[in-house]
Amino acid sequence: MTFKQFPEQVFIREVGPRDGLQNESKFINTEDKIEWINQLSSTGLSYIEVTSFVNPTWIPALSDADSVVKQITKAPGVTYAALVPNMRGLNxxxxxQIDEVSVFISASETHNKKNINKTIRETETVLAEVVRESITNNKSVRGYISTVFGCPFEGNVEINEVLRLTDSLFEMGIEELSLGDTIGVANPLQVRILLEELLKRYPQEKIAMHFHNTRGTAMANVLASLEMGITKFDSSLGGLGGCPYAPGASGNLATDDLHYMLSNMGIQTNINAExxxxxxxxxxxKMDKPLDSHTVKYRMNN
Structure with a gap:
């Protein structure tokens, strides 16, 4: 029997403190966020997206972004990133003293307007300035494209628009691109088709995948991505998260479930499971409610 050869190592981008908490109605105390990030820093994770510098009225759950970033204990070898929508947020x-800047745009016009209150073209103009100033200030930049596989308002999203935005962001100067299945509609065939096109243009180390598990296909989509050579995945500990501007979008792929699968496949992550x-x-x-990950549920019941 012949098996696909998987990567020897995978890098997990932990987005729980930002993408996980941004849609929660309960405000997590600043001190608890700091403690949680410090705990994450000790797990072996090499990348943590800690917050978002958006207008606090847009995302009240992350209104303490400045305090969080200034008070966390940064561990050697860990990159601490934050989402930045505009120049005000960048400042x-x-x-x-954030390590890396993340910029974001949607492949769907309607979702982009609801999420950022701008058209896609207007957003590209803003992001070009943010990326340029970030690089000038010696900060690496990561790009996100949301609703890559489907939009809650427009349905299917054209691959050509995803490819155009990919080209646009890399031309601006981003170092890595995360492709987001914001509402969790993707299937492995879609993932393969998109990656086949993208990997003709860009090396696999420049691409990360960001899956939501709304319909239970996130892990299958990870497997399809691994088969295409992708080694970087966004995930949120415990499966926390959902997009506040994408009705029906449930939690992110759970970091703990992802780590379980990868480690048991013999793929190195450098993460301590306990x-x-x-x-x-x-x-x-702190959430006062059960987390959605299978790993947490198993621990609670055994």
Whole structure:
């Protein structure tokens, strides 16, 4: 029997403190966010997206972004990133000494307007300035494209628009692109078709995948991505998260479930499973509700 050869190592981009908490109605105390991020820093994760420097009225759950970034204990070898929508947010991020800037845009016009209150073309103009100034200030930049596989308002999204935005962001100067299945509609065949086109233009190390598990296909989509040589995945500990501007979007792919699958496939992650689970249980306690990941549920029941 012949098997597809999988990558020897995968890099997990932990987005729980930002994407996981941004849609929660309960505000997590700043001190608890800081403690949680510090716990995540000790797990072996090499990348943590800690917050978003958006207008606090847009995302009240992350209104303490400045305080969080300034007070976390940065661990050697860990990149601490934050989402930045515009120059005002960038100035705050730079003042807080964030390591990496993340910029975001949607492949769907309607979702982009609801998420950013601008057209796609207007957003590209804003992001070009943010990327340029970030690089000038010696910050690496990561790009996100949302609703890559489907939009809650427009339905299917054209691959050509995803490719156009990919080209646009890399031309601006981003170092890595995360492709987001914001509402969790993707299937493995869609993933393969998109990656076949993208990987003709860009090396696999420049591409990351960001899956939501709304319909239970996130892990299958990871497997399809691994088969295409992708080694970078966004995930949120415990499966926390959802887009506030995408009705019906449930949680992110759970970091702990992703790590379980990868480690048991013999794929290196450099993550300590027990420390990861401990951090998940800490946040579950602060949320006052069960987390959605299978790993947490298994621990709770055994």
């Amino acid at each position: 705050r991020a730079l003042e807080s 420390k990861l689970l401990s951090a998940a249980m800490f946040m579950q306690d």
